[in-house]
Amino acid sequence: MQPAQRESVEQVADIAIVGAGAAGLFAAIWAGRTLRQLGLSGASESASRHPRIIALDGARKLGAKILVAGGGRCNVTHHAVDESAYAGSSRNAIRNVLRAFPVARTVEFFAELGVQLKREETGKLFPTTDDAHTVLDALLAECSRVHAELRHPWRVHRIERLGESGEPSTDGNAPRFLIHAAPDSGHPPLQARTLILATGGMALPKSGSDGAGYAFARGLGHTITPLVTPALVPITLDPACFLRELSGVTLPASLTLLSGSGKKLVSFTNSTLLTHFGLSGPGPLDISRYWLEQANADPACRLVMNFLPAMNVESLDAALVEARSMTMLRVFDRPATALPERLVRAACAHAGIDPASTGANLSRTARRALATAICALELPATGSRGYTFAEVTAGGVPLSELRLDSMASRVTPGLHIIGEICDVDGRIGGFNFQWAWASGYLAGVAAARAAIDALGLTEHRPRV
Ligand SMILES: Cc1cc2nc3c(=O)[nH]c(=O)nc-3n(C[C@H](O)[C@H](O)[C@H](O)COP(=O)(O)OP(=O)(O)OC[C@H]3O[C@@H](n4cnc5c(N)ncnc54)[C@H](O)[C@@H]3O)c2cc1C
Missing domain, CATH: 1.10.8 (Helicase, Ruva Protein; domain 3)
Incomplete structure (x- = not known):
């Protein structure tokens, strides 16, 4: 990109999240929570040092899958989650991610947000209200509380990696990604130093999860498993x-x-x-x-x-x-x-x-x-019956290409990849959301820590 073009970019995020479904919302919340511990969220006083979290989503209304999940009751998790309930990447790798945010933390997290979960005979956990809106409303309210901005409908069309061919930057906080909406959308591009890719798979494509994220992941240096198929499908x-x-x-x-x-x-x-x-x-x-x-x-x-x-x-x-x-x-x-x-x-x-x-x-x-x-x-x-009737997608970005303590890319600095776009799919019963929560948590915390480091605030790093 030419310098003149770069100057015309007005929008800047320290942490940009593409896709505000279950995994993206969780990442936004945990990035926001981590920054808040230092008084570094958007509401704090030293305006020049506010790391900014912006989650973009193409959907007019957020949370379509959370609302349809579990027949409208949202099966948030399962009381006994372990790697044996999943397929795709290696079970060891899946275990490492799940252990970072076990079911007990999911239950505690939602209780803090005022969402009590109840366990049914099958082991599935649902909100006591039996209403998925309780879950979505709580997640959106928490994003707002921690000053994670949600922008939608803001469909990402293309993601460009900065600093590849241009002059090397001496600025430790220089943006690494430029996120473009469709040219006729009216949205100016968004610069970001850290990018969390949370675009989901291809199940229920009318929800906005139509596989566009695979092309973004490929463009950012990742592979997609040779086979991507509907899963949990009739x-x-x-x-x-x-x-x-x-x-x-x-x-x-x-x-x-x-x-x-x-x-x-x-x-x-x-x-x-x-x-x-x-x-x-x-x-x-x-x-x-x-x-x-x-x-x-x-x-x-x-x-x-x-x-x-x-x-x-x-x-x-x-x-x-x-x-x-x-x-x-x-x-x-x-x-x-x-x-x-x-x-x-x-x-x-x-x-x-x-x-x-x-x-x-x-x-x-x-x-x-x-x-x-x-x-x-x-x-x-x-x-x-295909993706229209599938609950999840099998295949995606192999976990071997990610660092499992942060979901950070091993290929592209500043990139994290979470949720269903990863080569991980779980059984019926709340396992897929638990994967979204755990991977979103890891990426959110890691992205916030990276933002803190980039701003030279390393000595104040919070423990989360
Ligand atoms: C009918 C149904 C019922 C389900 N029930 C359950 C259940 O009860 N329990 C359970 O554990 N799991 C359930 N699942 C699976 C669960 O919903 C998913 O595994 C989970 O939502 C994946 O989260 P995610 O954030 O990775 O992806 P998604 O929830 O798919 O979110 C991805 C987001 O990215 C956005 N996006 C995609 N491309 C772009 C782009 N180019 N630009 C901007 N935004 C973009 C989409 O609009 C979407 O909001 C169900 C799924 C379906 C379809």
Whole structure:
């Protein structure tokens, strides 16, 4: 950039955050809190030394995902979070970040903001109000209290790295990034010394998280994993699959992913919803990213469903042998083998059996066919419902490219990358927000410390 152009830039931030979703808001709050401990936030008196935090977001209304989360109740976190609930980058790396801001701190943080959380039977934590607005309002109020400015709609179009080709700067506080809105937006570019990239992934693109951040990360020297796919996403089944006729049936079931060579890779047992397109509900959502990832590399992999997770083909076959005088409808009405009648009739039809037949009437082949349809049904999965219906994105910036104590880039000085844009995705249950909180906390604190250092206030560094 030419010096004349640079002079026309009016807007300056010490810390710019691109994306004010869960991770970006958390980073803004913790940067603000860290500065406040020194009286260095925007409200303090020595105006020349105020590090300025500005979070930009393209959305007209902030917090779309916080508001839709958990069916509008916002599943803020889970009572037992550890790295085993996540996939993507190495579990060790994920653990290091999660440990910096454990669940107890999330609970304490929200309590300080007046948001009490309650734990449900599943281990999920929700606000006691059962209203996601409580969570979003508290986060926005805290941003305001710590003088983190939120600017929106301010969609970032391009991010330029400064000082690469121009004259070397002797100013330790010189800006390193120039953030541009679209040329017709009317927003002048924003200079920043520290940049926190928190643009999310591609799930629910109408919320504003449409993957633009991946291009920014690449432009700033990072890689994106070769595979980026929807995760926590409903799975589509071949139109001929009999399960598609059972829309509305919900039951606990287990889903197992087998490699093309038959090796068991992962299994989830949880509530499953049969729909007109295929499968939804927690079990299918949890396994979706593993199946999509495996199917990409190993098209012969298989998804197998068991509608009676406590049984297998052999034990169900034995139960059918034992039920000599009972009809199939009666067998699957008993507690140990209870299934919805619609499913029983459809499974019998699939196996070529009259549901009014008794155990004694069935040939061994017929019994095995029915037991397989119920306990080891190979699913003709065809794909997913895509980002529009996904809760999260698998893939992104590998954690190996970031310093895990600050989420700082190992490639580009002054850059931090947090939240869903990272190659980390969690299971259903509050794990994805916990990742956003933990990574946002680390980047916010580190960015504030860097701002303090850049302003020559190192001796006053707060302990947070
Ligand atoms: C329907 C649904 C329900 C969910 N429920 C839960 C739940 O109950 N519990 C849970 O833990 N997780 C849940 N999740 C996942 C969770 O919402 C995300 O993992 C989390 O919001 C990610 O936070 P983030 O800040 O990284 O990204 P996001 O929340 O996606 O925020 C990114 C922000 O960046 C902005 N942005 C993107 N590009 C630009 C740009 N170019 N310029 C300016 N701004 C930009 C976007 O407008 C957005 O505000 C749910 C997700 C969905 C879709």
